[in-house]
Amino acid sequence: MSGRPLTCEEVIEQLFDYLDRELDGQQAADIERHLHRCRDCFTRAEFEKRLRARVAATGTAEAPPRLRRRIRDLIDRFDDEDDATR
Amino acid sequence: MSLAQPITRAPLPGPAIRQRDAPGVAMTERPPGERRQWFAQRLEPLMDRLYGTALRLTRDPDDAEDIVAEAVAKAWARLNELRDPRRFEGWLFHILTNAFISDWRRRQSRPQRPMDPEAPSPDELDICHFTLFQQLHQPFLLWWGNLEEQFFQNLLEEDLQRAIDALPDAFRVAIVLVEVQGYTYEEVSRLLGIPLGTVRSRLSRGRGLLQKMLWQQAREAGVIADHRADTHPGEGGQQP
Numbered sequence A: 001m002s003g004r005p006l007t008c009e010e011v012i013e014q015l016f017d018y019l020d021r022e023l024d025g026q027q028a029a030d031i032e033r034h035l036h037r038c039r040d041c042f043t044r045a046e047f048e049k050r051l052r053a054r055v056a057a058t059g060t061a062e063a064p065p066r067l068r069r070r071i072r073d074l075i076d077r078f079d080d081e082d083d084a085t086r
Numbered sequence B: 001m002s003l004a005q006p007i008t009r010a011p012l013p014g015p016a017i018r019q020r021d022a023p024g025v026a027m028t029e030r031p032p033g034e035r036r037q038w039f040a041q042r043l044e045p046l047m048d049r050l051y052g053t054a055l056r057l058t059r060d061p062d063d064a065e066d067i068v069a070e071a072v073a074k075a076w077a078r079l080n081e082l083r084d085p086r087r088f089e090g091w092l093f094h095i096l097t098n099a100f101i102s103d104w105r106r107r108q109s110r111p112q113r114p115m116d117p118e119a120p121s122p123d124e125l126d127i128c129h130f131t132l133f134q135q136l137h138q139p140f141l142l143w144w145g146n147l148e149e150q151f152f153q154n155l156l157e158e159d160l161q162r163a164i165d166a167l168p169d170a171f172r173v174a175i176v177l178v179e180v181q182g183y184t185y186e187e188v189s190r191l192l193g194i195p196l197g198t199v200r201s202r203l204s205r206g207r208g209l210l211q212k213m214l215w216q217q218a219r220e221a222g223v224i225a226d227h228r229a230d231t232h233p234g235e236g237g238q239q240p
């Protein structure tokens, strides 16, 4: 536990570093301690976390059947090539 | 109120990992048929994430399919480099990311086909640190309901994709690498060959711009009425 508690400004300044897990354990703990006590910063952090989760979810999209076929063919061919080199 | 969950950076291996994935059993020591089956089995549950990530990075379905296929081919060819089979997922996504970055660099070095013809260099843009939260979280509006909640409920997947895709390339790539793929700033710096400070500035400007676009989209779609203090002082806006 570090000495001086963080101000709201300091928390908001480091909020994305915190959400991106760029802070060390002590720094993250200091932020969390503030978030447990401060409704304003907590609300802001929850908002950014929620938006971040929505952005992260855009990294999943149903692979088209065409791509799945292409990958299957690829793997079948690799196996042949692999066998051929033995 | 519920407390913030502590955040830990832990892209842990999935529960499907079995004992035979234990490190030390080199892939090359397995019979070819078993190797192919092992590879296909681990690849299958990752396909939607591979394609989705590739799509966010490239913005183009055909290009996305190409880099997924390229990554799979490279992964197979370099399977003997995979020391710990439990790291297959992270290793494969790393190959995908590198495939995208090489392709991206090639395109950028080709002046006849720039990715963002009309966009100024992102590092020179002066994008204010717009925060959506501040727009939505107006104390004088609280009587009217929770705008933040309303925003999220109306935020469609396709609107968010469109906003991300509309970001200048350098911003979009930084955001996808960090927020979608979970790379550290240091890793992004190494992957893209740019200083750490540039990673930070691209992320910060990219986020500001993304939030501004989402705010504009929400207002244009009528999800958020124009009831900010500067437009309707004291009134708190119209009821929907």
Ligand SMILES: [Zn+2]
Pocket (backbone or CB within 6 Å): A007, A008, A009, A011, A034, A038, A039, A040, A041, A042
């Ligand atoms: Zn605070």
